Amino acid sequence: MSTTNFSSGGSHTKSFQELQCSPSLVSGLQQQLSIFFVAVDIFLSITAFAGNSLILVALSKESPLHPPSKLLYRCLATTDLLVGLVPQPLNALYWVSVFQENWSLCRYAFDATITTAYVLLLVTLMTMTAISVDRLLAVMLGLRYKQIVTLKRTYIILTTFWVFNLVASLSGFFHHPIIFLYSSLVTSFCLVISLASYAKIFCILRYHQAQVRDKQPASQTNTLNMARFRKAVDSTLWVQLALVVCYTPICTVSIVIALTKKYSLLLFVTQKVTVILLYFNSTLNPFLYCWKISEVRQAVKQTIREALC
Numbered sequence: 001m002s003t004t005n006f007s008s009g010g011s012h013t014k015s016f017q018e019l020q021c022s023p024s025l026v027s028g029l030q031q032q033l034s035i036f037f038v039a040v041d042i043f044l045s046i047t048a049f050a051g052n053s054l055i056l057v058a059l060s061k062e063s064p065l066h067p068p069s070k071l072l073y074r075c076l077a078t079t080d081l082l083v084g085l086v087p088q089p090l091n092a093l094y095w096v097s098v099f100q101e102n103w104s105l106c107r108y109a110f111d112a113t114i115t116t117a118y119v120l121l122l123v124t125l126m127t128m129t130a131i132s133v134d135r136l137l138a139v140m141l142g143l144r145y146k147q148i149v150t151l152k153r154t155y156i157i158l159t160t161f162w163v164f165n166l167v168a169s170l171s172g173f174f175h176h177p178i179i180f181l182y183s184s185l186v187t188s189f190c191l192v193i194s195l196a197s198y199a200k201i202f203c204i205l206r207y208h209q210a211q212v213r214d215k216q217p218a219s220q221t222n223t224l225n226m227a228r229f230r231k232a233v234d235s236t237l238w239v240q241l242a243l244v245v246c247y248t249p250i251c252t253v254s255i256v257i258a259l260t261k262k263y264s265l266l267l268f269v270t271q272k273v274t275v276i277l278l279y280f281n282s283t284l285n286p287f288l289y290c291w292k293i294s295e296v297r298q299a300v301k302q303t304i305r306e307a308l309c
């Protein structure tokens with residue numbers, strides 16, 4: 001167990017997770033800060049739920065998106081919606097319990113938040129990785145893409161994501177190091193796969209551009225398809241970059257927590273700020289979909305017009 005060291009000079013043999021509801025760590029927290037975290041959690045919960053609900057309604061309509069690709073985006077929007085519906089309100093409840101110094105409720109709220117958040121956020125990460133691989137297969141397989149990347153296979157892959165992460169998170173509920181190790185491995189694996197996929201995609205795109213510059217024969221249809229594909233890759237890359245920006249701080253802080261033997265109120269607050277940034281990704285994604293994916297943007301506009309008429 002890690003040794004904790006606070007400004008008060010006390011020492012304990014508890015892990016950082018166990019100290020989340022410990023008066024020895026959070027008793028020095030100002031009430032205004034707790035209220036701030038509650039307000040931010042509630043706001044992000046509402047925006048994530050509303051934004052992703054709109055995206056799901058829009059994606060349920062007919063669109064030029066390939067059905068498996070649409071399913072991946074629907075899964076991504078679903079996990080973001082559930083983040084706003086479950087772990088964020090639970091996190092707000094956690095802060096209320098800290099504010100009221102109700103440590104029993106605090107423990108239940110914290111454990112429930114961690115368990116549900118791990119499931120949803122890891123499914124999000126895996127789904128984003130699947131989207132990057134999907135884009136790579138689209139450019140590599142050509143006409144065979146629609147034969148190989150089918151709706152049934154995509155359903156199987158996404159179901160596997162949910163089952164694996166649910167089992168891992170429930171295991172972590174009883175023994176936290178399990179989920180920490182699992183999430184670290186999954187995060188590293190997903191980032192490597194995504195990076196390799198986009199690197200390969202850009203190599204292929206550069207090769208195509210070189211062909212055009214060298215005036216090698218290329219049909220107008222292929223040129224248009226490649227331009228459309230380049231735009232699709234650009235949109236998914238923006239979503240991927242947003243995820244990396246929102247996930248990197250908490251990954252960094254988690255590594256610091258795992259390596260340090262001294263826990264302070266500053267480290268506690270820093271970790272909670274990175275959690276807010278992590279949740280913010282669920283609010284940000286719907287805006288990115290509307291901004292960068294024309295099919296989604298048109299569907300959202302149509303949905304809003306129908307709702308207002």
